[in-house]
Amino acid sequence: MTDQGGHRPASGRPFDAVLCDIDNVVRHFDSAHLEALERAAGLAEGTTKKVAFAPEVDGPLLLGQITEQEWVAAIAEGLAALVEDEETAWSLGTALLESPFHADDEVVALLRRARTRVPLVLVSNATTGLEADLAAMGLTDLADDVVSSARVGLVKPDPRILELGAARAGVRPERCLFVDDTPENVQAAAALGMRAVHYREPADLERELAPLFG
Template identity: 35%
Template sequence: MARERATALLIDFDGVLRRWDPTVAARVERAYGLSDGVLGEIAMSWDVLQPVLVGKVSHAEWMSSVADALTPSVGDAGRARAAVAEWQRYRGEVDPEVLAFVREVRAAGVPVGLGTNATDQLDADLAALGLTDDFDVVVNSSVIGVHKPAKEYFQAACEALATPPARVLFVDDEPRAVAGARVAGLSAHRWGGPADLRYLRAALAY
């Protein structure tokens, strides 16, 4: 039997709606004499990243730990902090096609949630990127205390959207998050780029 079309959309932030230009970090690393990719490598190492994603530490504390780890490489704590601060000034870029899709879906009366593993800086990022009014709900892992791909994360997201899991379409670029959403009963699509928008429109009831 064919699955009913979704009546709500839950969309990931980084890798779907927000894109990152890797040359920004590379430029900072060159300027401070750091090895290629070291900023992301340290920040995204799971023991450093996981606490900030569930709200156990703040974004500022997370970045402070990155600077501490960099200090031996640059030989000076102040210089390490400056490198991290310069890197953090970049907020990423919004994919205009995805944003247009989000606005189209909401205009058609379909509730849209932003479902993201994020820090306490998310609201500031959304404001800086002009996205404050583009979602009916924002489900931030650091606020609810659990991150994707946990079933509890998706349960909280569906409750926020006031929609049963079977009627929520989730879109993410990470395979583990997509798999977790399916375990929780949602329809889920792994994002491959704007060419996927045709499929997503067909999967939504509007």
């Protein structure tokens, strides 16, 4: 049941929906192969990510304005002056794109349990490949909805994507628990009145969800 604004009425719970980030919370990447390539190329570990995740490089990707292969091309261009040849630059960008990933089973179990009590919406700065990645992890049924930056044209910490997540859950922002590993995103959620949690480990999520089952 919702009110005239489309929101569920307030309950006795501390929050009425969970908005949760995906990467570095639900999903984790293995960078071992990329780091081995960086060492072989004489680069410090993390150099490729520094280039790839600069706002001017990954911003268009997360807004759905370029493809993943165009992102790799931008990474290779950014690495060109740091490596011996173009092939190496492309190999590094491709290794980042194709980094293997896995779901954190403990986090998934906590979120599935939470969803038995309140709506769960995943809010992610992601590429257009997110849906396929969730399917690969067997998580297409994890949440009630998924708000992907590449699909909606908004990137965290823009408060509008957080408000959209709350709307998809059918509750007001101040009735949401927001979980994210990036401080800027957590701060943006707190500014909207959300119960905002800086995620570092599963225990952080478990602690915040505990009142749902008290």
